[in-house]
Amino acid sequence: MRNFNSILIANRGEIAVRVIKTAKSLGYRTIAVYSEADAAALHVRIADEAMLIGPAPVQQSYLDMTKILAAAKETGAEAIHPGYGFLSENADFARACEDAGIVFIGPSAEAIDLMGNKAAAKRRMIAADVPCVPGYEDHDQSDGTLVAAAKDIGFPIMVKAAAGGGGRGMRLVHEEKNLVDALASARSEALNAFGSEELILEKAIIEPRHVEVQVFADNHGNVVHLGERDCSVQRRHQKVVEEAPCPVMTPELREKMGSAAVEAARSINYRGAGTVEFLLDAGNNFYFLEMNTRLQVEHPVTEMVTGNDLVSLQIQVAQGEPLGIEQQDVKLNGHAIEVRLYAEDTAQDFLPCTGKITTWQAADGDGVRFDAGIDSGQDISPFYDPMIAKVIAHGESREIARHRLIEALKNTVIFGLTTNRGFLIDILNEETFAKGEATTAFIGDLFDGERLAAKIPDQIEMAMAAVLLYQVERERAKSAAIFVTEQLMDWSSGGELLTRYVFPAAEDQIDVTVAPKREGGYNVMVGEAALVIEVLERSENRALLTVDGSRKRVHYEALSEGVLEFTDGGKTLRFINEIAFPEATASAAGSGQVTAPMHGTLLEVFVKAGDTVDVGTRLAVLEAMKMQHDIQAEVAGVVQNVIATAASQVSIDDLLFEIEVPE
Template structure:
């Protein structure tokens, strides 16, 4: 196989940045591709060259095989790394690379095609003697056949998109009455996400662990496994926490699963990085789930415990070099845990968030790695997956890694868009997780009532800090002086402000107890009261003393908006002191607004129609997920402001309902 010199990364975000880092270390030139929405993205800035491949929508940019091949031709790139997602497991893309004489840094077309189908891969694994979950993987896809097979398998069962991944096109069915509706939903979601509505059915394995084996093959016939990863903690079938090694793994079980994974890879003469996923039940029995023919999101935990760079392995095997280690030479040491930082509101059903990244300031600690593609000022748009970064910690023991990770997550300052830091930190500190007992049922069984999943009402301390910062800004502006100047003398009338958090208003009073450059302030809300002192402020960090305890507070102030980053994550407050009560910002229960930027994919009502509270009216697609929008009241639809296919902005009014008098 001929050597190559310039690698185009057919991806975006943190994985594009991650691949570029290793490519540059190995001396390769790099090419980025980007959509119009990503023109100023970090991966574009890191590359030697970059080519715009189309508009923001993935179907017109990152999924356009012809545009990516043309970008490689124009820049002279002789190899393409697909990252994960997008075209990484697309056999047509791998074939197009080969036809253009470009090295594809991944497995063969045949391996991608076979393993990209849950149905075909399961048939192949059964033939290869790999343990599989009982189910239906036949070619007949009509509702009657699926219903008949479901009765044979028994309930509960799983519906899975044959071409799927990431939880899309996957449904748990508890009883036959649910089956047909769930089949239709899964088929529609699969068709929209993967271009194929083909489904398989499997017996549901209750409370298993999700354990995957990292495999690697080369063109010389060598295949090895590099231990396992436990990815059991999941939400909506999407991984939340990944760790290596698995807390309940034994040497014997690791060998059995590793050898089964190698057998699966060998059945398709596998080359490059791959992951064979298994479900592991409480008895130690394991079943083949699927094989991912690409680098995994969670590959850093394997890198940390093995001391190997898996992207470097990918590049070298694609260039025809043999694997750098034999199976007996692979050593695993220590423990690593990874979490995914998402732009989402955990307290609002994990609703994806859009907006501008006003502050991004992760703190790198010893033993902590952060893979990201973020820049301050960039927009988080509705067009792509809401994952922003991965935070990974390594320690000699599992608890060392877990403790480091909690601190690293809490210290990742993200302002402007909501992140899931509080959810992640609470999860990592949960006794069941800390004990290593988490299964795929962990969140549903042990975490549904966690405070991170409930709306956070700003505390008096947070309101006090916000009021002090807003007062400082207004006083400093009046005095035309920067910093902590402009405070009124003690004894003046209290300064009153109203801060709005979401739909809630908080009235706060602030009085200067002692003036000067480090004024002592007394802040009250009703009968509550506390004292604080502002010591230093630079527009990014505030140093303050609160009830005698000194601390630092990250913040961003812009106009009437103030963002604080603290233990509860990203808190956004709006100064509405001078806004009339009620007025144009009063919420209407009959107004259906877009919860985020996105596209309307279905309109299920009409003007003049009678609707009931909770009735589905619209379906909004954003960040690769469909979001149902429902009526908040009983009433009559008076206006529909959108049509199918329209792009909408966050908080845009979509439907107006005149509530019934009853």
């Protein structure tokens, strides 16, 4: 190892911002890299220097190690921090850094190689006597061999991509008859995501907890663990909520799991930050799952309960210094919970969303931390993971941390883009989670389509939205008018001035009228319901109102004429005054025109002109934000035109298919 004074961060978004902040606080010169899509991104603005490395697609920018190394050479960077994702677990990149005389802030290439392949890692852990899930991890990848192995293991079976993670290339198979199809789809997804079709099989542990142990090792033989994190709240094998410590952990179990994790790291001469992941069953039996040879997304909860800055420790170890921590020094203080804020529409099967964040204001609060790489006015592109921020709360107890996190989510202002904030609040409020009883089955069991459906505004929310729209429109009218007084703005020669709004709600349209009162406030009719609303305070994005005397503090944004986004207690709604958009309200449903739901790449097209399709027929597979999405027919009929072609890039709302609907 050699000393260094400058660090290039080979990543983007919130992790790049987080690494840059720590590195700068330690006195290092920081260099950001960015794609054309990220030219105005926060990590670019806060770094000491920044280098453009290519177009938006990751293969031409953040995954191009040649361009990363060229940027390091041009800027004189002496070390590279890979963050997580992208090149962080690429052994060839770690070797290339070493060959170029650049310090790679991470483990050795050999450790990355070994633990980056689930099959090889599992074989090594079995040799090291680390408890492992029964399964198949050998080299023969033929369907016949895998089917035979699955029969020996016993169903249900988990099919996993050997080279990957994050839920990609993973399938749960309950019956033998579904295994061959699951192998084919897992191989396809694994090849696209990781460049390898290799699979492993594991006995499915039903409804376990997903518990991981943070390990740290230096070059002087010191290996410690920094406690565990419970990451059981997952959707499609992707983590949504993480916490430290695990709610059901005991000192004895922590010692056993921690010792197994330390032994796993020691057996491969590990260096730096790593995470050993386990499945924990109801009987407190634990099984090795995989080892992540990098910083984890959820590392902040460990930082908050141990008081250690893990990025600072990474840099310290990369400099060749000893950890300075022994196992007896590690103390867990209180509880921390983290949620991942995604740009996605939970009502549309968690479809990733793109667009502009018009307003972003992170909430303040005791024990609350935001790790974010976004800002107001920033575009969220389709080229990267939809996670836009992490919100973390710490407290003396788990319950305090949970309440602080809920309030932080409610009081954060984010407009212009659909997010999963309401879903996160619902998770944290759910009794099963509050009791610390959530397993990996939690979301699937409790959040069905009905619960995830788009929220319908109630009468009070409609009334408040109408009043806020009225005030915004009134101010705009005043700024454009000459010789208009306050009185004339609110009153006509006939007396009280009524302003009408029509808001869609489920299958209905709701009439709302707003009438200013002479003594202040507004009489509002929502259908047949009469409400009195006063606006006590109102700034650009926040308002304090009373509804029939009851106070309500809300966030809002008037996006354009007749359109208002509105958040009440974390519930985000969009109100469109249909009077302002008479033509736009005509429904296109049933037209037979199938458009792209987002930007992405069409991997496969399954139909041709002349084919007959039913509602739900699979038309194509779209890959966007590192995930695959089925495009299905919403009407029954005959395919008249196929514009979509496999391996082509498409943009949101591009026409893909035309289906003729029988009369």
